Amino acid sequence: MSAWVFDLGNTRLKCAPLHADGVGDVIALPHREADLAAALAAALPPRIDVAYVASVANDALRVALLQALAARTCRISLARTQAAFGDFRIAYAQPHKLGVDRFLAMLAAHRRHQGEAVLVCGVGTALTIDLVDAGGRHVGGRIAPSPTLMREVLHERAPQLPAQGGDHADFATDTEDALASGCDGAALALVESSAEAARRTLGQRPRVLVHGGGAEQLAMRLPEAVQSVSLVLEGLAIWAAVDSIA
Known part of the structure; x- marks a missing residue:
């Protein structure tokens, strides 16, 4: 199963593949709504089984990322803070x-x-x-x-x-x-x-x-x-x- 992790912050997006021994090489991508889909298309494989996303960005950026991931990902899981x-x-x-x-x-x-x-x-x-x-x-x-x-x-x-x-x-x-x-x-x-x-x-x-x-x-x-x-x-x-x- 192919899995990737995505950290969408206030100033940039970082992502990396998940391997059996942890996080792979980290990729930094442009942080504008209009650029996200093209940047992901260039950086990611055509299909991903699951994407794990952590986001503290505004709603528009988060939606842009989720829409771009939905086109190539079977499942998206949003991380949340837990007690x-x-x-x-x-x-x-x-x-x-x-x-x-x-x-x-x-x-x-x-x-x-x-x-x-x-x-x-x-x-x-x-x-x-x-x-x-x-x-x-x-x-x-x-x-x-x-x-x-x-x-x-x-x-x-x-x-x-x-x-x-x-x-x-x-x-x-x-x-x-x-x-x-x-x-x-x-x-x-x-x-x-x-x-x-x-x-x-x-x-x-x-x-x-x-x-x-x-x-x-x-x-x-x-x-x-x-x-x-x-x-x-x-x-x-x-x-x-x-x-x-x-």
């Missing part, structure tokens, strides 16, 4: 309020690092930070703008401030570097303060995992962090293994 999955339990009293991408990333992180506390940091449109203790209990999390979104909002409000460019410096001597340093620095400070808060809460410093489109930029300045590019897809594969026998 518990095995020994992993979320902190939210209302599971639907926790984004399925955060749920799946935490599930994958906990499975990958059994017996360890993990701080799961997603860097996309938003910066999300979630703490899971060694027993699989989600302690809670934080949400802030990602560095990319900070830059875009500043540029929108003050067009003279460039939305891209610049290098990190402790004390920058031009505007591009100052923006890059300030926006990246704000995100780094939140991750570091969260790791320290986790140490105080749990009595041990958690393992820090960074994933998402902006993960590389932050991971370079977090020496202890593990960069996990496909963490949401890994969690989706775990979810799919149970869904396939339900």
